[in-house]
Amino acid sequence: MYVPAHFEVPNVEDLHRLMREFPFAILMTNGKNGLDANHLPFELDPAAGKQGVLLAHVARNNPVWQDVKSGDDVLVVFRAEDAYISPNWYPSKQEAHKVVPTWNYRVVHAHGKITIRDDERYVRGVVAKLTRTHEASQPKPWKMGDAPADFLDTMLKSIVGIEVEIEQLVGKFKLSQNRELRDKTGAAEGLKAQGDVAMGQAMLDAIPEQQR
Incomplete structure (x- = not known):
């Protein structure tokens, strides 16, 4: 991934935070049948390995777990909010008109080795x-014990575990850091006014304290 210096995110904790907040990611593999992409929810164990370990599962009928083998290189892509940025939101447009549209976004690429875990435990x-993790916000969280044991055993036999030990994390938060302050805030407020509150706020949060 191309990452200009002003969009680079070197802090691993910031990258882990995005991965936890947006856990539905793309597992990209290049197995014996070629390139493949699977969309899966991942659970991050930040304390395991050098930069964390990702846990997931796929349907047994999904050929990906047989297409790759343990130890193969894979890429897991996490994406947060994204938004189109109109030049009309830049105050500098009114002076020089030397502005063009762009697209802002936040992504994390997790490079690592996959391990296939085909065991029920x-x-x-x-x-x-x-x-x-995902039931925690429910008024009455569902738990596995709520389902009949025989039904749960059958369901668990129909899936296969996947583990990715992260070897490299690459983050790119493109939030108009390369624009002057008035353009950053103008674009952020333009987004918030049209309902893209999360991206607008992310842009404002990215402004260094000394510039606010």
């Missing part, structure tokens, strides 16, 4: 972790 643990 591991899969059960992955499902339990994902469930606890």
